[in-house]
Amino acid sequence: MEKLGEIGNKSVVEFALNRYDGGWNGRAGKLDDTCYSYWNGATLECLGISFEKMVGSEYTEQFLYSCQKETGGFAKYVYSKHSDILHTFYSLGTLSFLT
Numbered sequence: 001m002e003k004l005g006e007i008g009n010k011s012v013v014e015f016a017l018n019r020y021d022g023g024w025n026g027r028a029g030k031l032d033d034t035c036y037s038y039w040n041g042a043t044l045e046c047l048g049i050s051f052e053k054m055v056g057s058e059y060t061e062q063f064l065y066s067c068q069k070e071t072g073g074f075a076k077y078v079y080s081k082h083s084d085i086l087h088t089f090y091s092l093g094t095l096s097f098l099t
Contacts, residue, residue, distance in 0.1 A: 009047055016040040020055055023063040023078070034067050034074050038090035045097055057098040064091045 019025050019040045023032025026039070037060055041051040051060075067075045073083030074091035 012043065013047060013049060016043045017054060020059075022059065024060070031077055032063065033076050034064055034087045034094075035076070035090040037064060037094040041094050041097060052098055060094065060098060064094060067091065 017040075018028075019036060021032065024034075024036035024040050025032050026036050041060070044051045044054060051057075063078075064074060066078050067080070067087070068091075069075055069081075069083040071083065073085070073088035075081075075083045076087045
C-alpha cells in the first residue's frame with residue numbers, strides 16, 4: 001500500500017467514500033449494489049481506515065438487510081426478487097468486518 005503514496009491514498013479513500021449514498025455503488029449515477037459495500041469497505045480497511053467509523057456500520061447494515069430475502073441470502077439490489085450466491089458472499093463478508 002505504501003506504493004500508492006499519500007496523494008494516491010487520499011484519492012482512493014475519497015473515491016471509496018463517495019460511493020456511499022445510503023447504500024453502495026461502483027460509479028456515480030449507478031444503483032446501490034450489495035457487493036460494493038464489500039469492495040469499498042474492504043478497500044478502506046486495507047488502507048487502514050475504519051470503514052465502520054467513517055460511514056457508520058448501522059447504515060451499511062440497514063442497506064444490506066434491506067436486500068436480504070425471506071428465502072435466504074442477499075440480492076444485488078433492494079428491489080431484486082431473488083438472492084444469489086455472489087451477493088450473499090459479499091454481503092456476509094461486509095457484515096464480518098463491521099462486527
